[in-house]
Amino acid sequence: xxxxxxxPEVRIPARDAVERALVDLERRLGPSKVDTSETALLNYGxxxxxxxxRKPDAVVLADGRDDIAAVLAIAEKHGVPVxxxxxxxxxxxxxxxxxxxIVLATHAMSKILEINRQDLLAVVQPGVVTADLxxxxxxxxxxxxxxxxxxxxxxxxxxxxxxxxxxxxxxxGVTREYVLGLEACLMGGRVVRTGKRTIKGVTxxxxxxxxxxxxxxxxxxxEITLKLVPRPQEVATVLALFEDVRDAAxxxxxxIAGGLVPRCLELMDGMTLGAIRKQGVAVDPRAQAMLLIxxxxxxxxxxxxxxxxxxxxxxxxxxxxxxxxxxxxxRARLWEARRMLSPATRKLAKYKLSEDxxxxxxRLVDLLTEVDRxxxxxxxxxxxYGHAGDxxxxxxxxxxxxxERPAIDRAIxxxxxxxxxxGGTLSGEHGIGVLKAAYLxxxxxxxxxxxxxxxxxxxxxxxxxxxxxxxxxxHAAC
Numbered sequence: 001x002x003x004x005x006x007x008p009e010v011r012i013p014a015r016d017a018v019e020r021a022l023v024d025l026e027r028r029l030g031p032s033k034v035d036t037s038e039t040a041l042l043n044y045g046x047x048x049x050x051x052x053x054r055k056p057d058a059v060v061l062a063d064g065r066d067d068i069a070a071v072l073a074i075a076e077k078h079g080v081p082v083x084x085x086x087x088x089x090x091x092x093x094x095x096x097x098x099x100x101x102i103v104l105a106t107h108a109m110s111k112i113l114e115i116n117r118q119d120l121l122a123v124v125q126p127g128v129v130t131a132d133l134x135x136x137x138x139x140x141x142x143x144x145x146x147x148x149x150x151x152x153x154x155x156x157x158x159x160x161x162x163x164x165x166x167x168x169x170x171x172x173g174v175t176r177e178y179v180l181g182l183e184a185c186l187m188g189g190r191v192v193r194t195g196k197r198t199i200k201g202v203t204x205x206x207x208x209x210x211x212x213x214x215x216x217x218x219x220x221x222x223e224i225t226l227k228l229v230p231r232p233q234e235v236a237t238v239l240a241l242f243e244d245v246r247d248a249a250x251x252x253x254x255x256i257a258g259g260l261v262p263r264c265l266e267l268m269d270g271m272t273l274g275a276i277r278k279q280g281v282a283v284d285p286r287a288q289a290m291l292l293i294x295x296x297x298x299x300x301x302x303x304x305x306x307x308x309x310x311x312x313x314x315x316x317x318x319x320x321x322x323x324x325x326x327x328x329x330x331r332a333r334l335w336e337a338r339r340m341l342s343p344a345t346r347k348l349a350k351y352k353l354s355e356d357x358x359x360x361x362x363r364l365v366d367l368l369t370e371v372d373r374x375x376x377x378x379x380x381x382x383x384x385y386g387h388a389g390d391x392x393x394x395x396x397x398x399x400x401x402x403x404e405r406p407a408i409d410r411a412i413x414x415x416x417x418x419x420x421x422x423g424g425t426l427s428g429e430h431g432i433g434v435l436k437a438a439y440l441x442x443x444x445x446x447x448x449x450x451x452x453x454x455x456x457x458x459x460x461x462x463x464x465x466x467x468x469x470x471x472x473x474x475h476a477a478c
Contacts, residue, residue, distance in 0.1 A: 238292075
């Protein structure tokens, strides 16, 4: 097993401390909320990443703020680590308990507490499934733009913890732009409310923004206030096929240079299209790249935008085909194929690691070229797809045998270095978690990392909340 998925070196709690904490938890919460069954410990000991952790000692099923606060108070009293968890759909190991201890599950806290049309906001608990929030607010004529591809299973608490993005981020931005305020429980059981219910507000430090994207290392969310926007009246989807992925990337450049701002601008390379074909989706066999583009706006405003989009895509004569979806059903079929990419690519090989890196849009072709060079140097099978509009690509490395792991490790390291050299960042929406922690010093100075660790100690002096995440700690054997 390669170093990238091994459990980091963290302090493991003493057995007697864990046993005392479990007694206190059962006394405070009741045995129905404290699950120590083997099935629960195994199920909650992993997420959808390849990160390896340690089997937790207990899973607490919280159903309200008081439960969360009680767990964090008892855990600090006895020195037992806590790993927060919402939907468990993360890709970098954020919900994997690398130090054992307690998994604090908030998925049962799934109420939409308020939808306010006048103030354009919603108040939700962390266990609300993202797609359910979309449906609820759209039924009221409003729109919550962040749309991670796992939206049917991921939850708002995890989205906020990871600052999730999605295809619509090019036009609308990521989760951080929509979090107005938070109720967060801190280690020791303290509860703080940050932020506001207004669009404007500059009182004190922006603690809300600090908590968003903190990957469960600073606090555990019990209530989230989200900004909404008016629902677009019309949506149009356009698909374009190309013989070369660089031609597709060049079309992205023309679209943006032409002043067009699609809400989604997705790119898929040839290997990715092969995975789609194996799922039974008919794609022109000549195509080695696809762009899936979506625009939205007011009633009657999209026809000229789609026309300009078509001109940008066909300029230079490199597009094999450009097709506009004719109805909502056809649009939904196109997007379902995109959202199934991750499971589809998993069928191409026994193992897969997906890295979501970001470069400036002007360096997109350079990144695609460098990915191919890395594949040639290391002999590693790879494919790339992602959010070309904001330079966020998901580079997937595939392999079938453990003997290939050294080459995989070299390929991932080379990708991280190339991304930073191109002026990019190591993660666009999946976070750092366990799997990317070793690479953080490539992008951030030792002084900046130390400053963030100082902030962590202010919130969590004993280092018990989601230990082993974000910051490099070294690695233990599997």
